[in-house]
Every structure is written in C-alpha cells, then in structure tokens.
Amino acid sequence: MSLKMRALSTGSGLAHSIKRNRSSLISTVIRVVYPFRCPALSTMSREDDPKLKEMMDFIDNLKNYEKLGVPKGAGTDSEDGFDLGRMRRLMELLGNPHFTFKAVHIAGTKGKGSTSAFLSSILRAEGYSVGCYTSPHIKTIRERITLGRHGAPVSAEVLSHHFQRVRRDLERAVELENGRLSHFEIFTGIAFSLFSQENIEIAVVEAGLGGARDATNVISASNLAASIITTIGEEHLDALGGSLESIALSKAGIVKGGHPVS
Template structure:
C-alpha cells in the first residue's frame, strides 16, 4: 500500500493537465503487456457518465452474479477500504491476493520510476491493471468496469467490451473535461468501440449529437432511454422497513414488471433501465440467460453504499455523495418524497474543483441547519469558503467544523429523534462520516 500511494494520484491533485500525455493509454497498454495482457480476453461491460454510473455498475454486476456468472466489479472511488474497488461476486479482493499481484507489478514500476518517470503508471492505472490481472486469474466470466474520469483517456478504456453504457452527461470536472456539454460528451463517447452496442440515458441534444455521431463512425448500435427503452411506471414503496421504488420498464424486446429496487430516488429507475438495455444486448447475443425471478431477486438484494443510504433511524441519518448540481437535485427530491422529518440538518463538504455555487443552490434553502466541513483529501474545499458561499446564496450562517468526525458529532447533538441528518458533498466526506458514525 505504501508503494502504491507513492504513485501519482490524480484523485488528490487540485490541478493538472488533462491530455494524452498525462493520461496515456500507451502507458496502460505496456503495463498490461508486462502482465500478460489480461484485458484482451476479458468479457466485460464498460460504463461511464456524469451521474449514476456507480449504481448502474452495481446493478449490472449483481444481476450477472445472480445469473450464475463469476462476476468482477471495478469501481471508484472507495469509501473506507481501497479494496472496495475490486470485487468478485460482491466480495472484496483479499489482502493476500492484492499484495501478491502488487509484488509482481512492483519491479517493472520501480524500473520505470527510476529510468523514465513520465512513463511510470499512476495510482489509478496500477489499480486498474491489478483488477484486470485479478479478474483473469480468478477466471471471471464477466466484469463490470466503471470509468474513473471521462472515458476517452481513462485507464479502463483499453478493453473492448460486449456492451457499453453512458448513463447521462452533465457538468462535472469542467476544468478537466471542458465547460460545454459537447466537449464533455466527446470525452465520454471515447469509450464507444467499433461495432460494440451502446446504451445511453443522455437527454440533452448537444451531448446526444456528439454520441450519435461517434456511434455512426464506429458502426455501434445506439439504444436510447426514451426511444428504445421506456420507464412506464415508478412508485415509492417501503418494503421490510426499507424505502425503495417499484417500477415497470419496457425495452425493445421485453417488459420487466414488478421490479423492486431497495433504493430511494426515482432516478434509480433510469439507471435500472440502462442495465436492462445492456442485458438485452447480452441476451440477444446468447452471452447470458436469466429469468425474471432471478432479476427480481438480484435487484431486491442491491446494496449501493452512500447512495441516499439510511445509516440510522431516530434521528434518520442519510449518507450520500451528491457532487454535481443534478445529483444534489435528485437527492433533494428523494428526501422530500421518501422521508418525513421535523428539521433537516445538512453536513456538507466538497472538492475544490466542483461548481459549488450551482450545487449549493439546490440544497441550502431546504436546510434548517447547515454544518460545513472538509475531508482529509488535499482537494477538499475550505469550510470558510463554503460558509461565505452559503451566506451569499441564502443568508444562512452555517456552523464551521474542520473535520468530518466532529461535524457528525455536532449534527447528532443538534438533532432530535424526529429530525433528519443528511451528510453529502463528496465520497471522501461520506467515507469519513461512515467511519465516524461507527466510532462516535
């Protein structure tokens, strides 16, 4: 772990150049070639998007597992344990196996660090390679790979998947991916491969035109939510004490009825619809066979950590990592529609590169009390900056707490049994809050 964390970690850098030299797929290809090209024969589904790609990946992998396939899942970031990012059948990679593969990677990486530093792989590239080696050695029958950033230059983009998914496209990482929807779409569309079908939930015409053009150039069939896949019905439902949704989703092949997702928020039906689209592609090609009951059981067993996750009751404590304006809007809507509470206490912490004013406008007016904090990540925005933004936007004066654990303790002291505490803003805040809730 110490060796791994010495590699360049763009998840912790505040600013950097986003181009083909900084994010080099050639560097990734060489690292994988050194390990025997484990990605070349990896059956996989590749997922990107601005919002919802993590939930979509978890849904996809869970259905594959319930269908009887040995299923790998590579996601990012993690909440508490780095090994959360690499799983087979919902089991994290074991420390011994993680260390064993790292031992094999180290000599080659050390050589590059000493002889050609610019050619040495980054933190995320090493993790991606490690996951692919692990999946190959465990004879994974299907892998679900979530893009880390963008798509075109992401280290996962060395694979040729059986199907690709682009969940939606909105504004995030604008200083890196561009400040127009077309420029962001161009980066996301980079995962589209020659002849590989794409399923997408893109709504805006600007982003959609870029993706459609890429699909034509790559001769890749495009299946769109709202055109080829439809959400026919969504209802809020409480089942076994868990808030969720019941939905009916229709694809170009079939209608999936009575689908229960133990997840708060109607937006999760969109993610599920994209999963069903990718599932149809795999079924049409004879890659997977799965019946309705198995699909229902798989989705009913879903666990998506820190996606409007209820951590405690009385007071109700919600953990989430809404970090874009769209995701904060979905969170606000889900809180209003799914929960009853007297006062809403919000704990907020963001990364510096976010469009904080736009995000804050979505939530601060709903809050009765606000606590601003920061995670331990070097990219974390200063609580004083958040304070000034919130005061300017709403006139409200939040409490300033300089670490997440103390912010959680303060929120619990402020709350009565009828209140709600919502902790959100970044995955780093969510992870530290989860630890604090089990400590405090």
C-alpha cells in the same frame, strides 16, 4: 428510462448476446440482493490493513490525481489528454490480462457506481463469474475490486498476494515510464491482472474520469461486451474540455464500433 430499467435492459441484452441458456433474467433479478453503493465520502483515507502496507507504500508514491486534482484537459482526447499509450505498455508488461475476459465499460457523470453494482448483481445471478472495478472508495481501496458469488470486496490476503505476484512488472513499468504512471493507472493494472488470475468471465468496469483517455479504456473492441453511458453533467469541466459537449465526447470515447451501447 430509469437507471434500474436501463440496467435491466442492458443485463438482458448481454445475457442474450453471450448466448448462454439461463432462466428468465427478470425472475433472477427478483432474487438479487442489490448491494447499492453509497456516495464516496473520501478518496483520501489511508489503508490501515497491515497486509496491504507494501502495496500502499508503492502506489502512494505515485501521482494521485484524486487528491491533487486533474490537470486541465487531461480527460480529453487531445494533446492535453492523459497518455493512454503508457497504460497499454503497462498492460503488455503484465501479459495483457484484460484480453482474457469480456468487459462492460461504464462512463458518465452520475450513476456509474450504482449501475455497475446493479449490473454485476444481475450477471452473478445469471451464473457468470464477475469482477467489478469502480472508484473511488469510502474506507478501503479493496472496495474498488469486487469478486465472488456475492460481489464482496477483494480480501486483503488475495490483493496482497496478487500485488507481490506482479510487483516486479509494476516496478519495471514505473521505471520505463520515468515515474509518469499514476496511482489510478497502476491500480487499474492490478485489478485487471487480478481478474485474469481469478478467471472471471466478465468484468464490469467503471471509468475513472471521462472515458477516451481514462486508464480503463485499454479495453478493446475484441473483449468489449457493451458500453454504457449514464447521465452526463457539468462536472470536471476543466479536465474534460470546458463544455457539456466536450464532456459527452470524452465519455463517448469508450464506445467501440459493432458493440451494443446503452
């Protein structure tokens, strides 16, 4: 099944499962202007918007595995894997904002970004309030969070204001975890709390690495709408266990019993 048809099928299933009476999904997709994402050129560009300086100064002091490289086995569901417990504790300090919206969780080696963008467009065309969280970015970290009827990157003003709103909780979390929280974990917390603040109905969330121990996998069965696994390939072999089978197992960690999988 092609990526586009997979996204169409998933979008149709979601619209049906959430049980909202809307016009034909196919007819709305025809009217969608699909904002395809280009492959990321760099994850290392410095955010130059002065409104975001305080936020960037804060998160740039944390470990950034996109720059440093991911430790061996860190993406596996094993004793070598990232500690998902610290992410859960962060979310508790933030008031568990990820429980306030439904989520479509997407993992895979290739196609996660384009699937996320296409599915977000479908859901917006169906009338849902949608937030989309992807990584990495090309020019600005704001690209990782899209909101609104057109799926535009979050504005510097909104992101800066929200950071100040949750900053004390973030600082407390970093302190309690003895500095072990990463750049990606903290920004995932910022994104999920912003989605809650903006009262989105459904979030389309791309896993950063693997799935089972990825920071985004705080999404639970109670708020999961569906899981999507795109193409699986031999990337990040050391981080994901060293084989195609271990990579697939890690990515399958986003699947929750009783929920659709595509």
